[in-house]
Amino acid sequence: MRLIPVLFAAFSAAMLGLAAGAVWMLPTMALQRPLPALALLVGALLALAIRSWVRPAGRVAAVLAAGATVLAAVYVDVLTAAARIAGSMGMGLLDALRGAGLTMLLSLAELAVRPTGIAFTLAGALLAAWIASRQPRKAS
Template sequence: MSVRNVLLFVFALFSAAMLGLAAGAVWMVATLYLRHPLPWLALPIGALLAWAIRSFVRPAGVGAALLAAWGTLLAAIYVNMLIVGILIAGNMGMGLIDAMRTAGAGMLWQLARMALSPPDIGYTALATLLAAWLAWRAPRKRARAIAADK
């Protein structure tokens, strides 16, 4: 494996992580705005991450599928940890950053894990599989031909 391939792999992993964290933050905003959990939002977020990774990070295939699944799983974990941080901040009268820094990643993870419900786990699993499948398969040639005609 060449140095170039290793650097491309690291960049792709970093890109998928950043896309997953950004998707988790957007998911958190929607959850807070509507004031109740939205586990079903994992499905469109997984599809969006698969499209972004397949289009801009890696070509369709196994690598893109793994990165899309990783990004989707990271988004689901991140949104749960952010919501726990917000709940701690609200109960303690602190800012979000201070509450998350004080609680630490370990406590946030434990509280987020305890708050998981069966729908959360089910939607996350489905979204991870959907993202992997969408990123693995190549875009249809017909759609490309229609776009080329316009």
């Protein structure tokens, strides 16, 4: 693959990963507990999306799908940390995101990570890589 298409695919995969993390945050906040098992669903959906535009499906698609899945898992943890700050300090989510800064939010997210979360994230990334590396079925 040439460099420009790979860079565009990487940017698109990162944006999809961030969007998936934001959507993943909704049930996490509604239930007020971490939902690490959603990494499997998020990974599968990201892999299907990425596989549909990276041609030919293979190593590049697999790496992008796995990376997007890990990015989504990290982003949901960062957003959850920001939501906890916002709730405890009586401020809006955007104010908490701006005020805390990325370094503090990543540190708080790291403190909240449990071994099951890491295991599900790795399983989701592996599932995403496997699905994205497979060739799509031909329409009959």
